[in-house]
Amino acid sequence: MVGVTGSGKSTLARALGVRLGLPYHEMDGLYFNGPGWAVNGAFSEDVARLAAGPRWVVDSLGYPDVRDLLWGQADTVVWLDYPRRVVMPRVLRRSVRRTVTREALFGGNRESWTGWLSREHPAWWAWSQHRGRRLEIERRAGDPRFAPLDTHRFGRPGETAAWLASL
Template sequence: MRRVSVVGNSGSGKSTLGRALAARLGVPFVELDAIHHLADWEPIEATEFRRTVGELADGDGWVIDGNYSAVRDLIWARADTVVWFDLPRRTVIRQLLWRTIRRGVTREPLWNGNHETLGSLFRLDPQKSLLRWAWTRHRVYHERYTTASAERGDLTFIRITSRQDAARLLG
């Protein structure tokens, strides 16, 4: 395991596990959100996003965290392993709710000066609310990665369905 794609719903634990796994493997950790979201949550231009991610994916070893379909082909063409977070929806929503509250209260800086806000908890538009995004994308991600794990014999899929699974992967 040297080139690992970590995928799954927002708030599932991808970044936490990805950072720990990268440290354990002695490879760089890449968070796609940090590349995609410029200041004021502006998305990076698509061609630039693909170029940047393609250069990173050409490296000898890495752990890349994110679900962006715009660059999945670049990442999976070089990956040897996909770690797929497939936690129950209630677990993801609970974790994401507490994380959003903490980040909103502390104004924890994210990528490129962006911050989560408590107001996002009350928005119904999935593009403006991580909680709503996670709720609506849960089934999509489950179906996408269930299919991929059955069809992609060139990749090793490790399905994480609990915190214990994540701990065992790192252990």
């Protein structure tokens, strides 16, 4: 699964895993493993182990440490290439909900009101990285090093839902 923050990668990857009977792995959950957004020191090794498996679904191919590994092992990429007008309301609603409810996230971390001021906050990240992320995914999807790679590119949530229902 690829796309900008807030596009629905985790939701779709989870549903796809259930639909196809494949193990689903949440990349943020593997990456952040402790309070203070602590990073898993064995992240690359953990991802290498899961990527060596015969069948799997991950909700991001974007982590720099494992990007080439995952793109190289994947046989299919689902690209949620939604415009900002679709992504931004989603990421804003999600972050407001998480902040208000104090929902526990990866490694027991939580979004906070002060976190909204950081450039690392999902809302800021989704806005600022949208164009660059799209160009990076487009480049990788056409890179012959990763061929043959079956790429499903969806520009609207309705297209994605119809594709999932067809499986």
